Every structure is written in structure tokens, then in C-alpha cells.
Amino acid sequence: MAGHVSDAVIRRLPGYYRHLRELEAAGVTAISSQELGERMHLTPSQIRQDINCFGGFGRQGYGYKVADLKGHIGEILGLTQEHRLIILGAGNIGCAVAQYPTFSREGFRTIALFDTQENKVGRCLGDIPVLHMDTLETFVRENVVDIAVLALPKRNAQEALDHLYEYGVRAIWNFAPADLNHPDDMLVVNVHLSDSLQQLSYRMAHREHP
Amino acid sequence: MAGHVSDAVIRRLPGYYRHLRELEAAGVTAISSQELGERMHLTPSQIRQDINCFGGFGRQGYGYKVADLKGHIGEILGLTQEHRLIILGAGNIGCAVAQYPTFSREGFRTIALFDTQENKVGRCLGDIPVLHMDTLETFVRENVVDIAVLALPKRNAQEALDHLYEYGVRAIWNFAPADLNHPDDMLVVNVHLSDSLQQLSYRMAHREHP
DNA sequence: CATGTATTGCCAATTATATCACAATCCGGG
DNA sequence: CCCGGATTGTGATATAATTGGCAATACATG
Numbered sequence: 001m002a003g004h005v006s007d008a009v010i011r012r013l014p015g016y017y018r019h020l021r022e023l024e025a026a027g028v029t030a031i032s033s034q035e036l037g038e039r040m041h042l043t044p045s046q047i048r049q050d051i052n053c054f055g056g057f058g059r060q061g062y063g064y065k066v067a068d069l070k071g072h073i074g075e076i077l078g079l080t081q082e083h084r085l086i087i088l089g090a091g092n093i094g095c096a097v098a099q100y101p102t103f104s105r106e107g108f109r110t111i112a113l114f115d116t117q118e119n120k121v122g123r124c125l126g127d128i129p130v131l132h133m134d135t136l137e138t139f140v141r142e143n144v145v146d147i148a149v150l151a152l153p154k155r156n157a158q159e160a161l162d163h164l165y166e167y168g169v170r171a172i173w174n175f176a177p178a179d180l181n182h183p184d185d186m187l188v189v190n191v192h193l194s195d196s197l198q199q200l201s202y203r204m205a206h207r208e209h210p
Numbered sequence: 211m212a213g214h215v216s217d218a219v220i221r222r223l224p225g226y227y228r229h230l231r232e233l234e235a236a237g238v239t240a241i242s243s244q245e246l247g248e249r250m251h252l253t254p255s256q257i258r259q260d261i262n263c264f265g266g267f268g269r270q271g272y273g274y275k276v277a278d279l280k281g282h283i284g285e286i287l288g289l290t291q292e293h294r295l296i297i298l299g300a301g302n303i304g305c306a307v308a309q310y311p312t313f314s315r316e317g318f319r320t321i322a323l324f325d326t327q328e329n330k331v332g333r334c335l336g337d338i339p340v341l342h343m344d345t346l347e348t349f350v351r352e353n354v355v356d357i358a359v360l361a362l363p364k365r366n367a368q369e370a371l372d373h374l375y376e377y378g379v380r381a382i383w384n385f386a387p388a389d390l391n392h393p394d395d396m397l398v399v400n401v402h403l404s405d406s407l408q409q410l411s412y413r414m415a416h417r418e419h420p
Numbered sequence: 421c422a423t424g425t426a427t428t429g430c431c432a433a434t435t436a437t438a439t440c441a442c443a444a445t446c447c448g449g450g
Numbered sequence: 451c452c453c454g455g456a457t458t459g460t461g462a463t464a465t466a467a468t469t470g471g472c473a474a475t476a477c478a479t480g
Binding site for chain 4: 032033034044048049051052056058059060061062063064
């Protein structure tokens, strides 16, 4: 199992996790691929195949135990270990990420925000301090930082990434609307809000019944 | 041409648009599929095939005219017509969307935010008013609203969607971390920030060289 | 205006992804 | 403890997406 997992499967994993959490919260203890498929708008076959990339978590004639499966998928997603984040840019997006309620439940802990604007530096969001961008290097070298979130203007994003690499950060969650260049041993996942909105626009322009 | 365009192509279109805009800004007037492919990390073949879904915009022995191609793709994406947005939820995400700089350039115009918290209602973000959620129905019935952005807590999202449908809105850009039920003639595009961060976590947990 | 070169458009081949079908097997009830 | 009904795990098949290859053709040059 887990020989090679395709991108398509990885994209669906968080969806499984989300639905399983909801089912667990609703008190459902077991579910079949049939039922889960109806819920998620996927075929039962696809669900069984996806889950089987990682091993046989189900039981014939019964289905999957919700709590077990959620646990396994959480582990596969790496949510059992804590991730320490810093956020570059304390604007709306940076603050939104810092305060997003579900992240902390999933092991993502924001330890600091960074900004250049003097009126933002020194404040706190909850218990997260907003530090000056000039102190970034020292901070990163003296603290464990697993992920850096880029929530700053496009023009500063590439330079910030280059510095972060130099200081040792190897994973980036990027909100700047640009495809940043990065070394092979650095992971970059883009959010690209604009792309998502443009997809909606495309579908509106091309839907059959207007 | 344009018989049926696959999801995979639609997902890539905004990327083409973004890169073409950058090229145009950089003063590049023409580009080959080869060069564009290197820039975007796609094969030249794929680029030619993608673009050909919509017609032959290129010229043999020469490549594509950047401005022309950008214009065509903008049109295909529906960016030539204005879209009027309302945003439900004036928290960090709602405000981030309202003030996101590139949206207005692409024809997306936010005309109002809605919230239930009294201390937010009555203020403005730039020239966009924050109105009380109770006035949503009246507002939507009296104004043209093309897209509603859901930037409110998960527990309120489904109900909000149902109301919006009733009032006549037929396109939703959803930031709530839930897969909302919706009628067939309503378009819903999800952002699901958590999914994106979990994908990063997955890749961190499974990368070869730690 | 003729010629060589670069590059598209497009069809074929390959690879990836999703679905189907069914044997293996586990649960629950009697 | 055994049997019936349900549901998984999985190999085979179908469908979709990507890449390769090449003829057609437009541009640039002299």
C-alpha cells in the first residue's frame, strides 16, 4: 500500500477528513462507502479505492468505523504532529489565518505575525504577537518554524520567500497572487484567491440556463 | 472548438491569464508555447491543446501575441463583464475580499457587506457600506447581485445560502469550511482554506528528504 | 519574392484516473 | 455456532488527461 499516491487522491483527503469529523460530531459511529459517497458526491468505488491507497481500514459487510478512519486519515495528513506557523503580513488575510478557528484544532499553531507597518507592530492578536519584519531572521533562527504563510503584497513575496529559505524554512503557504520560484527542497502550496473567483466567473459565463 | 471544456483546462485558465498579464506588464509582445511552458511549468503541448479548446489564437512560426491572447482568455473567463458582489460576514475574510486589490481590476465590484454585529454595521470599507443582515432580503431584491460571498461561520452558511437562493442569487463563492447543499441551477465554488493547508501538511509528512 | 526556420494545430499514443464487477469475508441474528 | 445479507478489497475495464510527433504554414531575411 501507499506505493505512490496520486495528486487526485491527495486533493480529496481533506474532504474525507472534514466529512468524517462532521459525522463523528453527529454521533455516527460507522458508515459505508455507499453512504459516504452520497454525502460527498463521489462514487462508492472511488472512496474504497482512495482509502485503500493507505490500507484496509474497513470491514466487509459493515463499512468503516468513523472515528478510526478519521484517525487514520488525520495521521496520513500529518495532523497528529504540531505545525508551528509564522505569518508574514498582518493585513486582513494574515489576521484571518491567525484567527481561523479550525487550524488550532488540527495542530497548526501560529506563533508570530510579522509586518513592516509601525502601527501594527507591538500589538497582539489573541496571544500571538505582531513583530517587526526586521526581526524575522533572528526569530526564525531562534525558534522552530515549520511553515511560513505569505500574506503580503505580490511585490514583496518572492524576496520574502528567498529570505525564508536562507533562514531555513522549507514550507510555504502562499496567498500572494504569483507563482513564486523556489528551490526543489522547499514546498510551496498556493491559494490564489483570484483564480478561484475567475473559475466561478467562467462557469457563470458558460452555464446553459442563464 | 469549445465543444466541451474539461475541468482541468478551466482550472488552468486563470493561471494563463495571470502570466499573460505579467508578460504584458513586462513589455513582452509575443510568446511561444515553449517559453510560456517554461514559465508556467507546463509542457508546450499542453498549452497549445488548452488554448485550442477555444480556437486558433496563435500563428505558426511566430507564437501568440500576448495582448491578444490575454484578451481572448479574459473574455472566455467572463472578465469583460462586470460582476456585482455582496459579502456576508464582515470579519477578516470578508474584509480581505472586499479590499483585495486585483478583484476590481478584473471587473468584480463589491457593493455591500452584511453582518449581524452592531459595532460593524454602519461603517464603511473604502466606499463599501456594511449593512445589517436583516436588510439582506430587501437589498438583494432591489439591487442586481451577481455573486454572494459567504465569509461567515460554518453554522450560518447553509441557512444563508438557502435564503440567498430564495432571493434570487445564483452564484456563491464560499469560504465556510463545509460542502453546502444547493439547487442545480445555483453555482457554488468553494475555497476551503483548511484543505489547502492540510495538503501542505500531507506533503511535508511524505516528502523524501526531511 | 523565394527560402529556411520556427512554431502552431491536430491526431495518435501514452499515461493517469475513475468505474465496474465480483470473490472474499465479516457482522449480526437466530 | 452457523448462515444470510451486506460491504469491502481488488483486478479488469473504461474513460479522461497529458504528452509526443509531424505536416501545414506563417514569419523573417536577404
